[in-house]
Amino acid sequence: MIGFLRLMVFWAVFAAVAYWALLIYSRSLRRETLEKQWDAAPPEDASPETRKAFIEQGMHAYEGSLRRKLLWGVIVLPFIAIGLLLYLVNYA
Amino acid sequence: MRYVKWAFWAVIFVILGSWLHYTLPQHDVVRIVGTYQERQDLNDWTSIFWSQPDDQAGTLVNRDVQFIQSIRTNGRPMVYRNEDTGWRWPPYFKFDTASLQTEADDLKSNAEAPKWAVVTHYGWRNELLSIFPNAVAVRPVEGPDVTIIPWFNIFFFVFLGLVTLLLWRMWAQFRERTIDPALTDAGEVWESVDARADAARDRAKGFFGRISAWLATWRAKSRK
Numbered sequence: 377m378i379g380f381l382r383l384m385v386f387w388a389v390f391a392a393v394a395y396w397a398l399l400i401y402s403r404s405l406r407r408e409t410l411e412k413q414w415d416a417a418p419p420e421d422a423s424p425e426t427r428k429a430f431i432e433q434g435m436h437a438y439e440g441s442l443r444r445k446l447l448w449g450v451i452v453l454p455f456i457a458i459g460l461l462l463y464l465v466n467y468a
Numbered sequence: 469m470r471y472v473k474w475a476f477w478a479v480i481f482v483i484l485g486s487w488l489h490y491t492l493p494q495h496d497v498v499r500i501v502g503t504y505q506e507r508q509d510l511n512d513w514t515s516i517f518w519s520q521p522d523d524q525a526g527t528l529v530n531r532d533v534q535f536i537q538s539i540r541t542n543g544r545p546m547v548y549r550n551e552d553t554g555w556r557w558p559p560y561f562k563f564d565t566a567s568l569q570t571e572a573d574d575l576k577s578n579a580e581a582p583k584w585a586v587v588t589h590y591g592w593r594n595e596l597l598s599i600f601p602n603a604v605a606v607r608p609v610e611g612p613d614v615t616i617i618p619w620f621n622i623f624f625f626v627f628l629g630l631v632t633l634l635l636w637r638m639w640a641q642f643r644e645r646t647i648d649p650a651l652t653d654a655g656e657v658w659e660s661v662d663a664r665a666d667a668a669r670d671r672a673k674g675f676f677g678r679i680s681a682w683l684a685t686w687r688a689k690s691r692k
Contacts, residue, residue, distance in 0.1 A: 379554050379555035379556055380555045382555070383555045383556075397638065398638075401637075401638045401641055401642075404641050404642075404645050405641065408641075408645065458559075458561065461559070461560070461561050462561045462563075465560055465561055465562050465563075465564070465604060465605065466561070466562065466563050466564040466567075467564075
């Protein structure tokens with residue numbers, strides 16, 4: 377069982393790093409898209425403040441979005457993969 | 469210098485390639501002729517090619533290992549070890565050593581009335597080092613000339629390619645959004661103080677150059 381615990385600890389560290397890196401990447405992509413959206417068609421009263429507000433609002437919406445939640449797959453999917461391998465190797 | 473670079477990448481490529489070749493599953497079409505169990509001394513460096521069960525005492529230097537003897541389609545012998553990988557590396561999560569040995573026993577045949585089987589295994593056979601590939605699964609097949617599609621390896625390399633692509637995109641995004649703007653800012657500051665921007669840009673070449681130049685922007689203020 378020590379082996380199982382060790383695997384879980386290693387996995388937890390790796391998954392945390394992968395999740396964190398993907399989160400930063402995904403947020404960065406979203407922010408870039410929002411910036412480009414604004415710059416492509418700025419409204420009449422465009423100012424650095426309204427631009428910032430637009431982007432912050434978009435980022436706030438992103439935090440609640442499905443795409444953001446799908447990032448949890450990085451942590452969940454490997455457990456499914458381990459379960460599948462366990463079944464296929466030992467029981468199938 | 470160019471040869472040093474090539475040699476460096478060749479070494480990396482060979483190490484990674486052989487590591488994958490050792491770890492990924494392979495399939496052999498064989499005729500199983502026997503199984504046996506033998507005490508193995510595991511007190512030298514070749515123990516890295518054997519499993520390390522969790523309940524094995526740290527001071528233990530030998531233990532019994534099960535083996536599967538077989539003849540390949542080309543008539544040459546191949547002997548597999550049959551050991552649990554458990555929760556350890558490589559991640560096959562194999563716990564059914566005893567069952568696999570039973571299945572192998574069940575498939576035994578001789579040259580006159582051959583029964584063919586596909587053995588899934590990883591690892592290498594080397595007579596000089598006395599190391600054996602670890603059998604993971606065995607299943608009977610119709611004849612010696614079956615077509616085996618390595619689904620797992622196909623999936624694995626596609627996945628590896630996608631992860632590499634993702635890492636490359638992540639790095640490009642990080643460079644574009646974080647490192648380059650910081651370097652531009654630093655360049656402007658330096659330009660106004662003295663003409664060190666060129667030097668900064670020169671240093672900011674290549675992967676590691678960019679990283680160190682980006683890190684240097686954190687120190688830029690205390691300099692001069």
